[in-house]
Amino acid sequence: MNKKQLFESVFNNFLNQNTEVEAIIVSDVDGFVIAGEKSMDIDIEIVSFLTAVINPLIERVREEFSFKQFGTASIDTEEHRLLFVLINEETTLSLVIQSMASVDSIAPYAYFLAEKIAQILDASETGLIQISIPDFKFGGEVCSDMGRIKNQLYQSKIEQGGVYRFKFIVIGDHEVGKTSIIRRFVEGDFIEKYRATIGLNVLSHGFNAFGNKINIMLWDIGAQKFFKRYRKTYYKGAQAAFIVFDLNNRESFENVTYWHNELKEFIEYKDLPIIIIGNKTDLPEQRVISHEEGVQLAGDLSKLIEMSESTAMSDYSDLSSIENGSQTKISYIETSAKTGTRIQDAFNLISYHFILSCEDKEESILKETIFNEIDSILDTNNELTLTFLSQNELWNPTLQLLTKIDKLGNPTTIKDKKKEKRFEYDNGLILKSYIYESYKTSDSDGVLCVFDARDRKEIDPAWIEIISNIIKDLKKNKVISVGIRVSNDENWSKLIESFNLEEEAENKLVSLLFFRIKEDNIIDVFEQLSVTLNTIKNLGFNY
Secondary structure (H helix, E strand, C coil), X not given: CCHHHHXXXXXXXXXXXXXXXXXXXXXXXXXXXXXXXXXXXCCHHXXXXXXXXXXXXXXHHHHHCCCCCCCEEEEECXXXXXXXXXXXXXXEEEEEEECXXXXXXXXXXXXXXXXXXXXXXXXXXXXXXXXXXXXXXXXXXXXXXXXXXXXCCCCCCHHHCCEEEEEEEEEECCCCCHHHHHHHHHHCCXXXXXXXXXXXXXXXXXXXXXXXXXXXXXXXXXXXXXXXXXXXXXXCCCCEEEEEEECCCHHHHHCHHHHHHXXXXXXXXXXXXXXXXXXXXXXXXXXXXXXHHHHHHHHHHHCEEEXXXXXXXXXXXXXXXXXXXXXXXXXXXXXXXXXXXXXXXXXXHHHHHHHHHHHHHHHHHHHHHHHHHHHHHHHHHCCEEEEEEECCCCCCHHHHHHHCCHHHCCCCEEEECCCEXXXXXXXXEEEEEEECCECCCCCCCEEEEEEECCCCCCCCXXXXXXXXXXXXHCCCCCEEEEEXXXXXXXXXXXXXXXXXXXXXXXXXCCEEEEEEEECCCHHHXXXXXXXXXHHHHHHHHHC
8 A cells, every 4th residue: 555645646636625725734643744735836834834833732632632532623823724633542634724714614524534544544454445535515416407317317127227326325323333334345345443434434336236337425424423513514415325233232223213313304305215224243142133123113213114025125025115105215134244244235225225216206307397398388278189199008108107197186087998098187188098090189289109119120011101190180280209119229210211201291280209219218208298298389389
């Protein structure tokens, strides 16, 4: 381990992230400088000043920290502010900060830096040390930012494969094994020597779960009461959480409720997935908490109901539950960081719940968008008729999607026949559904068709005839939306070219739209419906 190089890298990363910090110095109990760095535009005399002033202050700082726990002290001078963080009984981190800078905003980063310094100084930690400095303003908006939906692969089957990125925090009492669980997972290693986390440690790690690529940012947060003032900053943007307790320590088990309450108080998302972990199963003779108590605790905290055994997590049987009337997922699992038992399972479980939570959030947002688009059209036209065509009356994803939008309410009139379905709503919305053999479209504002071409190398000529007939049947300034369901390896462009109906549609003043729908990919169906509604609205304004 090249400690000099590590110090230089982490200090430079820190200074780049925190421009109000002008110098960093790590010194021992006698004031000897172990390592340091300054910003590019600061005079070296500032560093010399700190070196000179730190000796008489060091004893005062240590007196304030005589209880041998971590803490900070700050001192103002005429030109600068000095922030001290006690790393251990012999080492202090000192920061030279601009006079008008906020110590409170820099302190959370200072604790993170102190943890990295401790890792570098600790000779026993020969494993991975990640030196990047996280952004504590990380918002965790992957699931709620409409602009990112295209980049967040969304599938109705969790095993289909996607890429997910999320931040999750690991909290719980002292010495329950939070850092050891993370280290076992990230590095496959375990160290017997205990050292409390100084405020915060952040690691990034990637792995595969259920055929999906998972990229996580793990935030290992110190348990000291002194750090509570900073934990709210560290919790910001969390999208999942581990609450860890020691199976051999009843107090740590009872404190899970405290950590759960603090988490609920601090987080922005009230429905993030939570895994309660009972750690140290490798010490059965010392165990004081039963498996049943752990499951009961999860149930008491979230009023859980048993999860369906048909899910992808059925192998975990009694571990997973869903909060009744909420999207919150809370599970209980037991692990051993020392032996590695069920560590991977715990991370798979949190990933599983996160993906489902992410899908739920995105679907909710998209449903709201669709409702608003329908409402906007009805404000102008008073009536909107949408017609849906599919090969099988039991599989019409766009119609099924619309009828599950709660804000539309229940239809006042329903006609449900094998060849024709009709739903009329109070607000003027009319939904009609037909199979290919029998359809009526002349009164429609938009017609949405879905064809299944997954096992085909070319388009069925009958499909072309159906679209041609609809073009002839529709009034001008109406919309035909054609969704082609294909596998990933299909020649999409070739399939679309087979229709060759653009000129016919243009002559009739009908908008003809084509959409690729990947197998069971609901976001493509949302997009098809959304674009169709927008086109109807724009044509209405133009007309």
